[in-house]
Amino acid sequence: MGFMRSRRRQVNSQIPEVNLVPMMDVLMTVLTFFIIISMSLTGQQISNLRLPQSVAGDAEPEAEIVAIDAMVVGLNRDGELVLDNELATFSQVTQQVRAYFAQNPDGKLIVKADRELSYSEVAGLLTDLRAIGGNRVSLAVE
Known part of the structure; x- marks a missing residue:
């Protein structure tokens, strides 16, 4: 035992x-x-801009949208374009976007629009920028 x-x-x-x-x-x-x-690595922060909430079940995860060398264009709550934290006209933005895509064919353009803007204002800007950059233009959400 x-x-x-x-x-x-x-x-x-x-x-x-x-x-x-x-x-x-x-x-x-x-x-x-x-x-x-x-x-x-998520890119530039634009002051005084609150992004809209993302929709559940988005097709693309944010990690694929955000590129290290992405160009960021902002649209503040007054409907003014912001480029490098400075107000810009649409012609200045289109000129910069064309130059950016000429130098970076695989680059991405991210539009950061304030959540208080109407859908038509944001959609109009997205349509105009997609005419230049095609499917390389994305809308940022949080």
């Missing part, structure tokens, strides 16, 4: 214990690193 007890203790002591805390620390560090990197 005493022999069986000691054997049972010996078997239990051979089961290795896995400490998950260091692995979780490493995973959280890596996750934090990728979150910070992805936030810094």
